[in-house]
Amino acid sequence: MSTPMDRVLFGDNQFFGVNHMSEEKARAQAMRFQDLPAILEVLDIAYRAGIRTFMCTTHERIADVCDHFRANAEKYPDYLFYPCMPYAHKYANAVTEYGAVEALRRLLPQDGVVGAMFKGGMALASKDVEALLQLLVDAEMKMFHGLRTPVIFLQNVVTDLILGLGANVCFRMFADHVRSRYGAEPGFITMNVPRLLDVLDAQGVDNPIVCANINKIGFRMCGGRAAYEQVIATRRFRPVAMSVLASGAIQPREALEYVAGQPRIESIVFGASSAGNIRQTKGIIDELYSA
């Protein structure tokens, strides 16, 4: 078994105006967190509450967060980042503006590293998806240099697109690269757990870390809550539960009791903006799992 993950991971949706229930609330959060100190303050509150893993998208603003943690390493001696890549809107907007191939060309590393450019050009020309995928992962990982990233996640929009297109070998390529280049465990965020597990099995990605919506009301659990409960109970994988509160549709204690009642859920990721909510959620999880 690989190194266990922490029981509680801190998410970042709240920092970037993502809220699945209210656009107004999302906008209010985007306003509140438009400056870095507001984000760092919340991360500090979470850290003091005992949450030392930040599961974050590779949004360009995370680079500033990384700078802060590099510059203050002594203050956070055990801090971990779980990067989730890519920040999809960056790619989607580039594809809309430039078309797919030109967007790739622009997003590949262009900072004077002759090798990377050469490799990028070659990979594009030869349609070598593995080399391209490695370059894109490396480009996203740049902001985390010098920080500890023991798990690296593929965002659900990419995971589920690869799954849907049947380009299954890409999962294997991602897992191999993340392990060999970063010494990290690959993680997969998905909205389609049962299907993804079959494909990862077939690709030989053993005991994968899979992060998905797991909540009492079955919100965005494709195949239904019962199917999820069954795979959690019977399949070999390391589940990370997200959206456990279903964007606030479920009360925290009720929501967390449901998740804690499922066997073998290794971690719970949640995002919150207030000290009260952070401490309350962390406290309930600690209490439920110490029982």
Added chain:
Amino acid sequence: MIRVAIVGLGKMGLSHLAILRMHPQLQVVGACDTAGYLMDVLAKYTDTPCFADFDRMLDAARPEALLVATPSRSHAGLVEKALERGIHVFCEKPFVLDIKDGERLAALAERKGCVTQVGYHYRFVGAFQEAARVVRSGALGQVHHVRAEAYGPVVLRPKGGTWRSARTEGGGALYDYACHAIDLVNFVAGAPVSTSGVVRHSIFSADVDDEIYCTFHYANGGSGQLCVNWSDESFRKMSTRISIWGTNGRVTADRQECQVYLREGREESRESGKGWTVRYTTDLTDNVWYYLRGEEYSAQIDYWVKSIREKRIDGESSFRSALETDRFVAMITGEAPQPAASPDHAGRVRKRGLLSRLAGRS
């Protein structure tokens, strides 16, 4: 299993291909795009049969159903070829750029008994469905005003080289953004009969509109406003909202929530609650069998498949329905004639309507 093919593998096309492949009642027998690079990669890494030529794909793959996700200009020609072979069609929005094409194709589809649908996915978003339900329930009383808005960050500087920036290809915020808002108006509040006060501006684009505003008018004197701007970076992604005012209250919906305010509860409808009722996407959304970017993208394909199986040719967002949206667009561009009633006239009708309501109604 229904044999399905897809033509056009841009951003929407790839997403559609993934959804089609995952559908338990569909077998993807062909995918076609003129971008050789992409087709080579797909052929190399997936099991999807790839074609560079559309006619060859129809001949060789013999699909029973076709999804068209090419640039808008090419929709009419591709759809026509498919319908002539009796193939059911799902076409990305906007349906066509010339309403004469749309009328011909809708008639052809009906003659051939083909199931048609256009990709207005907002019709499959729970919060918008809820808004439509509330309006149809009569809970708002007499509807007198509608506002549809769509904002987002697509064109943020003066450049861009894809078909979306070319007027002749059906690019621009009118076809890309406004169509969705217009279709939502038709879906939730019904199709208006005329437009006035049209403003179409470029903010950054050289060749197309980046913002569109207009007033629209209903036969019964009701009015509406359309506000669309795809050069607004303050929105993280496309954000669409519709509000409907009636004599008994208001409903406002976006992708996440549906807010209803009623002056009086109505016994005859489910909306018995006076004051605010807010329902959220977490409550209004049904799970789909496969999720990619939002339930609505999968739900609309599942609906199309059901229509094919049930031979439902007048389902949600059919060619006939999408033609109403194209007509609205054509009124904005001036390509479709406005009915005899001028905006002033419509205004007078509205005033009379309001007065008579105040004077005579219960």
